[in-house]
Amino acid sequence: MYSFLFSSNLDYKIKFFGIYVADCKVEMSDTTIYNTDAIRLNYKVKTKPFIDNFFNIDNYYTIIIDKNKYNTLLYKKKTVQPNVVNYIETEFVNNNIKYKDSNTYLGREDFNIFSILYLISNNKKEVMNSISQIEREGKYYDFSFLSENNSYELILNEKNIEDKGLIEHTDIFLWGLFLPNTNNSILVNDLGYIEECKFKRGILTISAIIDIK
Numbered sequence: 001m002y003s004f005l006f007s008s009n010l011d012y013k014i015k016f017f018g019i020y021v022a023d024c025k026v027e028m029s030d031t032t033i034y035n036t037d038a039i040r041l042n043y044k045v046k047t048k049p050f051i052d053n054f055f056n057i058d059n060y061y062t063i064i065i066d067k068n069k070y071n072t073l074l075y076k077k078k079t080v081q082p083n084v085v086n087y088i089e090t091e092f093v094n095n096n097i098k099y100k101d102s103n104t105y106l107g108r109e110d111f112n113i114f115s116i117l118y119l120i121s122n123n124k125k126e127v128m129n130s131i132s133q134i135e136r137e138g139k140y141y142d143f144s145f146l147s148e149n150n151s152y153e154l155i156l157n158e159k160n161i162e163d164k165g166l167i168e169h170t171d172i173f174l175w176g177l178f179l180p181n182t183n184n185s186i187l188v189n190d191l192g193y194i195e196e197c198k199f200k201r202g203i204l205t206i207s208a209i210i211d212i213k
Contacts, residue, residue: 010193011211014045017203022047022057024208028118030067033074034092037067041114045173057081059171063114070115070127072106072135073097079171086171088137099166104138112136113177116143120152120186121194136178139165154184176206 008029014022027042043061057080064074074097076089089100097106111134119128125147134143134156142157156178169175177184182201189195189210198207 012197012208013211015205015207015209017205020048021051021055023211031064033064036073038064038073039067039118040064041118043114055082057172059173061114063112065111065115065118069108070111070119070124071108072110072112072115075099075106075112075137077171081172084169084171086167086169088166099138102138102166104166106135110135111143113174116154117186117194117197120188121192123188123192133159136174137166137170139163141178150188150190152186152188154186156182156184173206176201176204 008027010026010028012024012026013020014024022045025042025044027040029040031038031040041061041063043059043063045057045059047055047057059079059081060077061079062074062076063072065071066073072090074090077086079086090097090106091100098104099106111131113134113136116128116131116134128145131143133140135141140159140163142155142159144155146153146155158178158180176182177199179199179201182199184199185197186194187196193210196207196209198205200206
């Protein structure tokens with residue numbers, strides 16, 4: 001179905017209220033899928049051993065986006081946290097992309113937060129300016145952003161509060177990122193890597209900081 005060409009890896013430390021609680025590994029690679037040149041993004045998030053005793057998180061996300069148009073071609077995740085286990089996957093049916101076991105289809109104008117992070121890391125502001133909404137597992141949000149130098153602020157607003165999407169309770173990271181009245185900020189370093197992602201709502205603060213080894 002797809003093949004790999006070029007790849008790179010980045011590691012991040014996840015901090016909750018400033019406490020180092022988890023590791024995030026991001027893998028990016030060129031690939032092809034459905035005869036389309038694409039980018040494959042793998043995210044793996046795992047809590048530190050001591051934190052496992054209190055709040056175990058073991059999350060895996062795979063996203064494939066069109067290399068030129070950046071829309072979603074494949075989305076797959078398995079996330080485990082206390083009282084919430086999610087498994088979601090798309091499939092290719094009759095030249096259309098849909099979520100398995102649902103009637104929800106992804107169109108050529110459907111982008112997700114992982115597409116946005118990729119665009120930010122590659123300084124694709126002109127593409128981001130053309131995106132007015134993003135999709136999160138069947139649920140849609142108005143999208144806009146502010147930028148100054150290497151800093152970005154994402155503005156996400158729920159389009160339909162009654163629409164629960166594919167699942168009512170998503171994993172903690174996607175839940176936190178899309179909370180209303182949340183400040184979502186992203187800092188890119190001079191090398192073109194995302195240096196820090198932070199979302200803050202009231203006293204709740206979760207951040208991902210690049211781990212340079």
